[in-house]
Amino acid sequence: MVTKANKPGLDLGRAFQEAAAQFRGLDMNKPGQWPPLPKITAYAVVAVLVVVAGWFLVISDATDTLQAERDREPALKQDYRSKLTQAVNLEELRKQKLQVEEYVTQLEKQLPGKAEMDALLSDINQAGLGRGLQFELFRPGQVAVKEYYAELPISIKVSGRYHDIGAFTADVANLSRIVTLHNLVLTAPSGRDAQAGSGLLAMEATARTYRYLDAAEVAEQRKAAAEAAKKKSGATK
Known part of the structure; x- marks a missing residue:
């Protein structure tokens, strides 16, 4: 009678021992062996x-960037919505831009140029003489140059009747060029005029007129502003 031989089972213990044996006595300087x-x-x-x-x-950097x-987002x-609104209203915005440019042009026309300043000073003087006022002081001051315009202060002192002085200030306000009056002081005369009852008053004020800068002056102002900003930046560092 022939009997079948039993197949040997998997000996896990022996396999672990053989695997562990491969890790014993390893030469770290010769990993190839x-x-x-x-x-x-x-x-x-x-x-x-x-x-x-790699992570x-x-x-990890890619995750932070993401x-x-x-x-x-x-x-x-929000920026996209804002620009979309501007794009939809582009024609209306262009019309508004043209209106603003026209308004600025009109204002610039009220500012005299450097060559027209003498004529403007003469107009102010003639406005006072035309109302019968007597100029006791008419002294232009130092020109103050701003970013886009220059300002000229004029110290004036006139004497005359109350209504004539009021009419003079109105005439100055209605000049074709921009002239403003500041620090107005009205005083009654003293001494002989007061005793005579002449009814005269004296007005002291500072008239300020403005002119636009020509191209060379604008370029000089921008250059000075850039140099000042550069010095300030250097001082901060």
């Missing part, structure tokens, strides 16, 4: 380390 199992284990460890390093060095872009959407 290691048994197969330590080599495979070393390759696996290196691969895991590469993946982890922290590459993928989150930063997501944070920018609401602001970009």
Whole structure:
């Protein structure tokens, strides 16, 4: 009678012992001579380390960049809506721009140029003489140059009757060029005129007129502003 031989079972203990034996006595300076199992284990460890390093060095930075872009998304959407509204109303905005430019041009026409300042000063003087006022002082001051215009203060002192002085101030306000009066002081005369009951008053004021800057003056102002900003930046550093 023939009997079948039983197949030997898998001996796990023996397999673990053989695997452990491959890790004993490894020469760390000669990894090429290691048994197969330590080599495979070393390759696996290196691969895991590469993946982890790649995560922290590459993928983590990419994640931070992605989150930063997501944070920018609401602001970009709002900016898009704003620009979309402007694009829809582009024609209306262009019309408003033209209206503003026309208004600015009209205002500039009320500002005399450098060559017209003498004529304007003469107009102010003639406005007072035309009302029968007597000029006791008419002294232009130092020109103050601003960013886009220049300002000329004029110290004046006139004497005359109350209604004539009022008419003079109205004439100055109605000049074709912009002239403003500041620090008005009305005083009654003293001494002989007061005793005579002449009814005269004295008015002291500062008249300020303005002129636009020519191209050379504008360029000089911009250059001075740029140099001042550069010095300020250097001082801050």
